[in-house]
Amino acid sequence: MAIKLIAMDVDGVLTDGSFWWGPNGEEWKRFHFADIMGLSRARKAGLKLALISGEDSPLIDRLAAKMQISDVEKSCRDKATALRRLAALHNLSLDEICFMGDDVNDLPALAIAGLPAAPADAQPAIRTVCRFVTSAKGGNGAVRELIEMILSDVPLLLE
Numbered sequence: 001m002a003i004k005l006i007a008m009d010v011d012g013v014l015t016d017g018s019f020w021w022g023p024n025g026e027e028w029k030r031f032h033f034a035d036i037m038g039l040s041r042a043r044k045a046g047l048k049l050a051l052i053s054g055e056d057s058p059l060i061d062r063l064a065a066k067m068q069i070s071d072v073e074k075s076c077r078d079k080a081t082a083l084r085r086l087a088a089l090h091n092l093s094l095d096e097i098c099f100m101g102d103d104v105n106d107l108p109a110l111a112i113a114g115l116p117a118a119p120a121d122a123q124p125a126i127r128t129v130c131r132f133v134t135s136a137k138g139g140n141g142a143v144r145e146l147i148e149m150i151l152s153d154v155p156l157l158l159e
Helices: 033-044 058-066 079-089 104-112 142-152
Strands: 005-008 048-052 071-073 097-100 115-118
Touching: 005 079, 005 142, 033 048, 033 142, 048 058, 048 079, 058 071, 071 079, 079 097, 079 104, 097 104, 097 142, 104 115
Parallel strands: 005 048, 005 097, 048 071, 097 115
Antiparallel strands: none
């Protein structure tokens, strides 16, 4: 079954997991333009995109607005439930959804996603349950690599 929606964690997936605090207490994150281009390519190809984060950062909203991602869940403590909600909202089966995560709080969502994926530097427990692990680290083109694989429709990974 083909992937129709890609949901992803933010910190450790779209970022390298680091954050900086500015002198006035503001939080800064770094995003990689390869991932930004990958999100743009996915959207133009008709894939739906979603962000599911345990954090409640205005930077997530800013990224979502820039990339025209309307499905955003922040402060999420149950990512599997969030994934089920996305499936129902878009009338998709879980088999049509890819979820990319990097840490133990992503395990429940990875367990039910049709294509569980992780960046190269995800925690070992995550990498072992994923059907696709990128060669790139989180925040350094991992999302782009995943999207390029999905757009190329690699049959082995999507069966």
